[in-house]
Amino acid sequence: MLDLTGYNLEKNVHVFRQGDLNIAYDVNSGSLHVVDEPTYRILRVMGTLPVLSAAEIKRGLGRAAVDWAVAQEVLDELADLKEEGVLFSKEAEEQGPSYPEKPLVKAVCLHVAHDCNLRCGYCFAGSGAFGGSRMLMDAETGRRGIDFVLSASGHRDHCEVDFFGGEPLLNFPLVRELVRYGRQAAAERHKTLKFTLTTNAVLLTKEIEEFLEKEDISVVLSLDGRPEVHDKMRPFANGQGSYERVVPSIRSFARRRPESSPYAVGTYYYVRGTYTHFNLDFDRDVVHMLDLGLKRISMEPVVASPEEPYAFQPDDLETIRESYDRLGEEIIERRARGEDFSFFHFNMAFEQGPCLPKRLAGCGAGHEYVAISPEGDLYPCHQFVGQEQFKMGSLYAADPLELNRDLVRSFRAAHVYAKASCRVCWARFSCSGGCHAANFAAGGSLTEVYALGCEFQKKRLEVALYLKAKELQTVR
């Protein structure tokens, strides 16, 4: 007989409908179940019971409107799955991640240009300058940045460098120089450097494409979707839209990498868009990109102060959920037609996914990952660059490896279990407590979550789980 006395069902098993499926996701084991209508109803009723003893479950069954014999079968199956540890599984102990005393920084975001050739309406970088003056990183600072990550990563063999801006191709000679320098410096230390570059594609010439190919540099290309949507938020300084300029280059580059990993492993490309209050039907923008032949697409909700006209309003949530729903169905239809593509936020690796310690720790900003400004100042991540209270060191300090300890401690401490609302959330091991910068922008704290962002995240996860269930049901 199923007895779940003391078990917190709402926190540990997420039961939901998506499309034509009823789904139960077991949070602690990560297992996924498709359930029939009687099971769905029984699980929903169980979710309302204050006590989940065998007797109370039995008593509550009447409210599920399920035939008694069927209910018995369901309870037996639920009990079997509990026994197997794939449903109602034991809650992971609430223990935050542990770290070595000295931070091991294995990834840097190099801001090689605090300048940009676009004037995107939502730019968190203040159109490239990050609140400071427009400037390019010099070679000495860039080399110090590479040396920094190779040293600060300690015993870690794999390090990452992202060329970022502003627009990094405004400083392409430095990018080329640092790739050469970095490869050599990494080899001398028996390490591997992986490079990525995030660009608006305005300056993406054939010569640069070939360089990126030759050097195995992964590339994130910015495109918001339909011409009118893209041009509204991503104009040149003279107000003219950039869609016509960037789309041919983005398509050309994507064609070079048909085998790009959906999980951003190896050398890949991703086209990354931002959606705002102005295009809540962003699924149409994703479809537009698919129709352009782009196969690896990420579309992010904008991070903005509430007073901005493009910021989301609480009333937008339902419309956004519907857009994710439509996008899920579109993906199913296209997959049925044999189209290969992926939407980044609907990817879930499950068996090959990250371990629980990684899921608890999150992105690593401020201790595993730092951003470096053109002046050589260190910040927890690219989103914090230019905010004086988050400056955590300098490449030109006597000891660049000595990071501000209070900031390191604050970011390390901002894990899932430090956030009250995360501790009881079914999505806690998938979102890792959300983006520190988005949380801070919304509530002024690293340990308070951006509530609207949580709702976006949960909806994306539901669709991701649904797509996985559909995919696996088909093959069984």
Added chain:
Amino acid sequence: MAKHIQTVIRTNLSDSVKTGGCGACQTSCQSACKTSCTVGNQVCVK
């Protein structure tokens, strides 16, 4: 074969507490998002 429930993914995430934490994985924000922390859609490199 269960009649009412089909288990499509059978895994035990909690077990990875014992084996995980090596830190060799890619930094999540370096990939395709650059704003939202979506660790769940990464892969383990081990």
